[in-house]
Amino acid sequence: MTAEAINTTTATDYTTDEMMTIIASRDLNNGDVVFVGIGIPSTAANLARRTHAPDVVLIYESGTIDTKPTRAPLSIGDGELAETAVAVVSVPEIFAYWLQAGRIDVGFLGAAQLDRHGNLNTTVIGDYDHPRVRLPGAGGAPEIAIGAGRTSIVLRQSTRTFVDKLDYVTTVGHHHGSGSRAALGVRGSGPSIVITDIGILRPDPVTDELTLMSLHPGRTVEEAIAATGWPLKVASELTTTQAPSELELTALREVSAR
Amino acid sequence: MKNITTLTDAIAEHIHDGDTVALEGFTHLIPFAAGHEIIRQQRRDLRLVRMTPDVIYDQMIGAGCARGLIFSWGGNPGVGSLHRFREAVDVGYPHPLAIEEHSHAGMSVRYTAGASGLPFGTMRGYLGTDITKHTATIRTIECPFTGEPLAAVAALNPDVGIIHAQQADKDGNVGFWGIQGVQKEAILASTRAIVTVEEVVDSFDSRVRVVLPSWVLSAVAVVPRGAHPSYTHGYYDRDNAYYRAWDEISRDRATFADWVRTHILETRDFADHLAMLDSSMAQV
Structure with missing residues (x-):
């Protein structure tokens, strides 16, 4: 079978994580400078580099610039990231000279909670002083969100994660919507895509409210609405997400293999 | 070589109850041996500082060393929650923990200001x-x-900054390479500084990228594998199985207390602790 023939073959046997990773990868353009964290973002960026975007530049917050690992690393401080990087710089430098100065095109973010405007909580569930669940905290997210040209959010969709009101705003997305993000004085255009296990959401061009644009194969609008803690806006021309191709899936499994 | 000493003496001399202490190392070169020695000498009421309080601070918080924590991300990387940290924040066990949280960028700017002598x-x-x-x-x-x-x-200006590095030269200067994190800033922001190293060499490896002169370091101690279970580039890899096993050990107060007693309080030093880990691995 030729590579082209493989590419056009749609896969049927894949996991939800694989689907989300492949969508995140497709969303990257060749030449993008991408600020990645561990997990799906790191795997997605490495997959893009192996498939449609060979010139994507990977930067990890541990200070490795233009790194080319053979496999998606287990931690942001993996030794292979330093060994294969064009440059290894300090943490103050990566955040100041590279992120804050505007040298990053795309930043990846995840969260425990997300609201309709793509604001994120990774700090606490419940009251801050008497939390029900204490989460890890901010990490690099608040400045990735305002320093990168745009952000890509990867998060499983449920009424626990897609909430009407965040318990704590760790990281700003489109703020209160309708252009209020820009009025804060932040740089970058904010979340451009939210990739879930059910579908793909994008901000409305006027209100900035996240709108369901696409459903993954086999998923329904009813499921998406039921998994959202606010009245979910659905695009009038809802599409079906293209299933992973055999080529994408094979490349992904090579990148992920450990 | 006047700053070269043992880790036991370095901690005894330079860390006092109530101090603000920063142990840095961003996924790489995490000074576990020094953290263990602070637990072994039973320091109390420390205000701990670290961008990523992971397993090392879970151990110190659970062992009762801390009353405060300044940080930007607290978790067991790739595994999940820090159970001792969470129990201290949620219910004040073994002591209430006053937290002060920032982002990574904020912490790095605070250290840089501290190292620069700015407010x-x-x-x-x-x-x-x-x-x-x-x-x-x-x-x-x-x-x-x-x-x-x-x-x-x-600005962040800890009383004591602690890091691990690959090498010291015979004059007590320290050199390291690989992912360098915020270690240089943490050392230069602190009033006193302790460094553990893998070895003392006649002259530095050509891979050394960051050098800290001996006269800014209060104490340098040789502790082979002193960053275990994190890694030291060029010496040994990260022990991922330890990080995964920590989830179970730290989940329960009694299991944790037993681990701290046998692995830290009842061991002479970090080499003794590593020998115990190696022999338990050999039995598996």
Whole structure:
């Protein structure tokens, strides 16, 4: 079978994580400078580099610039990231000279909670002083969100994660919507895509409210609405997400293999 | 070589109850041996500082060394929650823990300001978040030249900074390479500084990228594998199985207490602890 023939073959046997990773990868353009964290973002960026975007530049917050690992690393401080990087710089430098100065095109973010405007909580569930669940905290997210040209959010969709009101705003997305993000004085255009296990959401061009644009194969609008803690806006021309191709899936499994 | 000593003596001399202490190392070169020695000598009421309080601070918090924590991300990387840290925050066990949280960028600017002898540093950060409502060391200021609103963060100047490095030379200068994190800034921001190293060499490896001169270091101690279970580039890899096993050990108070007693309090030093780990691995 030729590579082209493989590419056009749609896969049927894949996991939800694989689907989300492949969508995140497709969303990257060749030449993008991408600020990645561990997990799906790191795997997605490495997959893009192996498939449609060979010139994507990977930067990890541990200070490795233009790194080319053979496999998606287990931690942001993996030794292979330093060994294969064009440059290894300090943490103050990566955040100041590279992120804050505007040298990053795309930043990846995840969260425990997300609201309709793509604001994120990774700090606490419940009251801050008497939390029900204490989460890890901010990490690099608040400045990735305002320093990168745009952000890509990867998060499983449920009424626990897609909430009407965040318990704590760790990281700003489109703020209160309708252009209020820009009025804060932040740089970058904010979340451009939210990739879930059910579908793909994008901000409305006027209100900035996240709108369901696409459903993954086999998923329904009813499921998406039921998994959202606010009245979910659905695009009038809802599409079906293209299933992973055999080529994408094979490349992904090579990148992920450990 | 006048600053070269043992880790036992370095901790005894330079860490006092109530000190503000920063152990740095961003996923790489995490000074576990020094953290264990602080637990072994039963220091109390420390205000701990670290961008990523992972397993090392879970151990110190659970062992009762801390009353405060300044940090930006607290978790067991790739595994999940820090159970001792969470229990201290949630229910004040074994002691209430006063937390002061920032972002990674904020912590790095605070260390840089501290190392530079400035009272604060500036950055574009924290806009539109709730972090500023709960953290008194963040303020908004106006750029005096352009009028742009900027975040100001207070300088961090720990009493003691502690890092692990690959090498010291025979004059007591320290060199390291690989992922370098915020270690240089943490050492230069601190009043006293302790460094553990893998070995003392006649002259540095050509891969050394960061050098800290002996006269800014209070004490240098040779501790082979002193960053285990994190890694030391060029010497040994990360022990991922330890990080995964920590989840189970730390989940329960009694299991944790038993681990600290047998692996730290009842061992002579870090080499003794490593020998115990190696022999238990051999039995598996």
